[in-house]
Amino acid sequence: xxxxxxxxxxxxxxxxxxINSDALLLKAVHKKESGFVELPNGKLHYLKTGxxxxxxxxxxxxxxxxxxxxxxxPYLERDFTIISVDLPHHGQSAWKENVLLEPKDLxxxxxxxxxxxGVQKVSLLGYSMGGRVCLTIASLMxxxxxxxxxxxxxxxxxxxxxxxxxxxxxxxxxxxxxxTGGGKYLKLVDWMHEKKWIDSSRYKFAMxxxxxxxxxxxxxxxxxxxxxIVPDRKRLRAAFKKYQFPVFxxxxxxxxxxxxxHARKFQRNFRNVHLSVLEKGHRVFDAxxxxxxxxxxxxxxx
Numbered sequence: 001x002x003x004x005x006x007x008x009x010x011x012x013x014x015x016x017x018x019i020n021s022d023a024l025l026l027k028a029v030h031k032k033e034s035g036f037v038e039l040p041n042g043k044l045h046y047l048k049t050g051x052x053x054x055x056x057x058x059x060x061x062x063x064x065x066x067x068x069x070x071x072x073x074p075y076l077e078r079d080f081t082i083i084s085v086d087l088p089h090h091g092q093s094a095w096k097e098n099v100l101l102e103p104k105d106l107x108x109x110x111x112x113x114x115x116x117x118g119v120q121k122v123s124l125l126g127y128s129m130g131g132r133v134c135l136t137i138a139s140l141m142x143x144x145x146x147x148x149x150x151x152x153x154x155x156x157x158x159x160x161x162x163x164x165x166x167x168x169x170x171x172x173x174x175x176x177x178x179x180t181g182g183g184k185y186l187k188l189v190d191w192m193h194e195k196k197w198i199d200s201s202r203y204k205f206a207m208x209x210x211x212x213x214x215x216x217x218x219x220x221x222x223x224x225x226x227x228x229i230v231p232d233r234k235r236l237r238a239a240f241k242k243y244q245f246p247v248f249x250x251x252x253x254x255x256x257x258x259x260x261x262h263a264r265k266f267q268r269n270f271r272n273v274h275l276s277v278l279e280k281g282h283r284v285f286d287a288x289x290x291x292x293x294x295x296x297x298x299x300x301x302x
Contacts, residue, residue, distance in 0.1 A: 061128025
């Protein structure tokens, strides 16, 4: 065998394996991490995924958890580092009983995340109750906001019923008595539905969350704990006017929990708010709508 041929065989035999950078990136993209943000009255659990330079902080709805936004990851994880937070009494978060989540807790949360990930601004994603969280953050620290995506969000308009049962002495007393009454007041809900004072969608919602003692106890913890997380309308208007960061709202045309007119009323006051109404109910996002929603965050257009 000629020396040259021997050299070629040897080199081939001992050649270092090639590093597939795309494979390493894909592995890093799909890696999920779990952590906690420490606050004075508890700690909020979060899930982290993605490798993007931009930071996206997500807040779920009532009865959900941080895993709700896993379906967004394939669309966003190359552009964003995604932090999905478990709100008080949800998921793995540990929160003290009978203690409110305060607006200053949200500013601490965002400050810790921006410092920890070395960014000056964050994008926010909120579904249902999580939308109210996003709007509250926007009213408190608008200088830190890049853009906001809201999906069937609470907090678009003032809710007098929620205020009554969580912020007034009489309302809180009635609310507690109703939820600790062993379900005996459910007949009243049935009667109100029969009289058409409650539509079918809200009736189903009430039956779903109020039938069992566990569900009633959960509601009695969550609603009061979140009652201070309501955006200041005056500050929010001033923030939107000054900073003009884009806000994208997706609503379901058949949503009876948070109806479309709430979003239309909210949109009329702001040029930076973009509204899309889809042929859905309250659970607006699925495989058919996720690409459009993700596109709003990535490219700032829908």
